[in-house]
Amino acid sequence: MQRKDFLRNGFAALGLVSIVPLACSKEDVTSPSGNDDTGGSSATGDCTVSPTETAGPFPTKTPSSLVRSDIRDDRTGVVLSVNITILNTNNSCTALQNAIVDIWHCDKDGYYSEYGGTGMQSVDYTNVNFLRGRQTTGTDGLVTFTSVFPGWYAGRAPHIHVHVYNTSGTSLLVTQIAFPEDVTKTVYTTAQLYGYTKGTQDTSNAADNIFSDSLDQELATIAGSISEGYTLTHTVYVAG
16 A cells, blocks of 8 residues: 555645644555445455554553543543444454454544644643543453544544554554544534534545545444434454
């Protein structure tokens, strides 16, 4: 997979959030395709590893200290339940038990915890760790988190970062999860009472430099409503 260029245009005109564009490109790796997933699955149903993606400029600094299922802290927004199933391609895509799963994402305003006060993110959140957490899969390969629906920032489609380790702590995969655009449009244009005031995202999934060539493998299924909250369901395939 070739490295893609960073998105360069259209950021200064936004003026809605003080974040310099952080459109990280894919790593120079060969990512298998054909992941069979209930949310954005491949039509082939192949048992292959999910795409490897960059951890981005804001990875969790000490994930082992954030073992928790409710990752909201003081962040407000539409409630989002995150259900991620880890399957093992080395064992006919059966559930991978005792896998360690870290997730992290921005808040409704597009800001990340653990970083800030720099050109990359002007608002300083270096001393907090909201919207970051770690869980271990059960016999069904499932981890669940309670979070808030993420916002967006210039140059990226809405997303969640995922890092999967085996039970010994060896890294198996870093990937990302995309959101259906009909759902994001609903939240960003009608959930003002929950604090979503920036309007519709500036970058579509198809134009996103992470998802543009792998969206069918990284697109989650999301069900629910603004008032009742949403549930995200996604399957990640690793060579465990």
